[in-house]
Amino acid sequence: MFRKKFLILGLVLVFVFALSVLIIDSKELDLPKGLHLTWNKDKVSSTMVVTWKTTTSEAGNTVLYDTESKRGDPALYSYSTEGVAHTIEGLEGYIHDVELKGLSPGTTYYFVCGGEASGYSEERKLRTIPENPDHIRFVVGGDWRKGSIDFPWGRDEISKLMATYDPYFVIHTGDFVNKAFRVSEWDDCCEHMQETWIDTQGYTIPIIPIIGNHEVGTKDEFELSKEDARFYYEYFNLPEIESWYSLAITPYLHFIALDSETYTNSDSEQYIWADKILKMVEDTTWKIVGFHRPAFDPRGEGKSEYFLPLLDQHHVDIVVNGDVHLYERLQPMNPAVSRGRYFPFEEGTVHVVAGGWGAPLYMHYPLWWDACGPISTYHFTVFDVYPDVLYMKAIDINGNVIDELAIRKELAEPETIIRCRETANADDISGPAPLISFGVGDSPPIMSISKVGSGTVVAAGLAWNCVNEGWRANEYEILFDKVFQEMVPGSKDVLWYEGYGVVYNTTECSKLLSALTELGYSVVGDKTEPITMNLLEPYDILVIPQLRLGSGYEGGDPTLLPWSDVEAIKSFVEDGGGLLIMDAHDYGGNNWCRVQNKILEGLSAGMALQSDGVYDWADNWQQGWYPLADVDPMTNIGRAYVNETGKTEIGLFELSTVIASPPLYLEKVAGGARTIVDGRKMKADARVIIETKENGSGFVRIQRAPDTPTEFVVVDVSTDIPSEFIEWPMTIEIYYTDDAFIASEIKKEELLQMYYWDLEQGMWCLCPESGVNVNRNCVSAKVYHLSKFALK
Secondary structure (H helix, E strand, O other): OHHHHHHHHHHHHHHHHHHHHHHHHHHHHOOOEEEEEEOOOOOOOOOEEEEEEEOOHHHOOEEEEEOOOOOOOHHHOOEEEEOEEEOOOOOOOEEEEEEEOOOOOOOEEEEEEEEOOOEEOOOEEEEOOOOOOOOEEEEEEOOOOOOOOOOOHHHHHHHHHHHOOOOOOEEEOOOOOOOOOOHHHHHHHHHHHHHHOEOOOOEEOOEEEOOOHHHOOOOOOOOOOHHHHHHHHHHOOOOOOOOOEEEEEEOOEEEEEOOOOOOOOOOOHHHHHHHHHHHHOOOOOEEEEEOOOOOOOOOOOOOHHHHHHHHHHOOOOEEEEOOOOOEEEEOOEOOOOOOOOOOOHHHOEEEEEEOOOOOOOOOOOOOOOEEEEEEOOOEEEEEEEOOOEEEEEEEEOOOOEEEEEEEEOOOOOOEEEEEEOOOOEEEOOOOOOOOOOEOOOOOOEEEEEEEEOOEEEEEEOOOHHHOOOOOOOOOHHHHHHHHHHHHOOOOOEEEEEOOOOOOOOOOOOHHHHHHHHHOOOEEEEEOOOOOOHHHHOOOOEEEEOOOOOOOHHHOOOHHHOOHHHHHHHHHHHHOOOEEEEEOOOOOOOOOOHHHHHHHHHHOOOOEEEOOOEEEOOOOEOOOOOOEEEEEOOOOHHHHHHHHHHOOOEEEOOOOOOEEEOOOEEEEEEOOOOEEEEEHHHHOOOEEEEEEEOOOOOEEEEEEEEOOOOOOEEEEEEEEOOOHHHEOOOEEEEEEOOHHHHHHHOOOOHHHOOEEEEEOOOOEEEEOOEEEEEOOOOEEEEEEOOOOEEEEO
């Protein structure tokens, strides 16, 4: 009897356990899926929308959250917010939206979502954007719809790689699905985000979506109403009008999403709205606008070009697009002023096409307005935006940086700090001829400053000036102090480098160094070779008082300075260090500007030291080679100098000039590879297609040179790769703008040809294998040696 009761009790327990498993399984079948984060208000620091999908409406609309992890236990979370569930025909389930309000800026929150009826998700975490961060990182990319043979591999790999960059959010430029009303594609899209959009710290990455043409289900892919893209509007909880919206990301960054799939003309509701918003945010430092179809599209599709007057009028800094499945960055454009040329960053808008997140890749030939690309590869772009500078990198699926961009609001171009007076002139005594000559009345520039990464570079023709008895007390040491503090505020530790033949060392310049010591600096001389990061790491400031490698009568030999030294200096500066690099008057072969310029070029500092010598026989403090000069009180350094000395004047000695260098691009190429070196990335207007042999690694240099009276688009191409390691011929492509061609007064564009400068004959000679493509504004030629090249 006892055994029978025990058996019955056991069967009951088994039944109860099985029933509980079934109940748990039924809950799991309706757990949240496709979870993603968005914003539906212009309050990105204090709100967040959590969205997911379930099979039934009763599954729960609750988000439980806290500032500390509760390991997914629903009973332990301090905060709870209810949302809504909604559906439309064909959705095969319900979308749940829960808006979290009143969040603290710059704070981590742990959360679960779902409900008691069907269970909660596993714990995830999100972070709010600080109200005024020192900088913000985000990602831009799009076009991951089906269609590629390898789908979803490309999409998945790009998302996984993207997440390792820890962005605050992703701006997705559209084409999430191939078929607008195919629910399985939408579910796959959102489940993909749930699974892969988790950064290295475990944060779920929010999305800022932009509608693409594949989200529109009409035959012609034109959106007359939201009904035409109804699944897009169901799956994404968006701000304001939804089709277009505006987000103040930080006090210095504003983003506007527009809809290129509907009416875009100047009297459309969208255009009028965008014009109003852009007027309201006119004083915001950075304005970025996104829409799917590019305004500059060689296919001629879409109506996005109607947005161009709006972008030009309000000087939008960056436009991000998709639709064309490749990477492409345009030069700054301003068609309101001219459709035939590109502009400085402060006058134009940079258009970036980032359409390679996994959709079938496209390709077209480069055009004159391209700064980089087109590049047919899976990719995304990473933006790091600060109050005064914007950085962008394009990253391919292998993690390679395929393009880089930096735009600065302050010190956008090198700034001249010191000029000699109008009575001065610069003579070319020895060494290479200067790019720019300065006669009486030109006020030769002596010191300039530019930004590189997070650091600062000052270039000056003052090396000889540093020697004992070469400077005036209470002027020169004060100048150095103001330079150091501008480069690295609060700096104290200075390395006065003495290797690589330096003559103006701590002994020859001991009085200056003593004066700097009295001002609180620790100045250390070191002749260690090579220059490495370990050598530089303890210091705030690096002073290079003229490296002497090779013959000064030839401007020095830059090949004797290893590129590894240049790369170490670059890393030091980009990480926030300061570099003061100097050369000197070229009397008696005392100028090694080509060596110093290798460093400036490697850092992309935008400045060049020249081989010349400044004299002022009318306004000097001893002789003509002791000229008087003036700081510019409108610069930070000049203003600080005037505040302390009460004057702009400074007495100098044995000077050379420094100029803003013409656009220059430098790229290291691998041996045994075919490489396209695209000088247009730095406005050098040429591409070099080079194939190297196995041991033929080195640098290719492309520099835009001044036009001549008879030639235009002059470029100087060189390399340090030995000729025997190059597979000749090499291809040179020179790109010209419509405006440049018109200004050349050449009658027939079809007759354009490329010429090279023959150094021995001192004349321009025709490249025999030269041809023009008038659709691309490009002249190309096969060449068998490197020189200057030009069009005529």
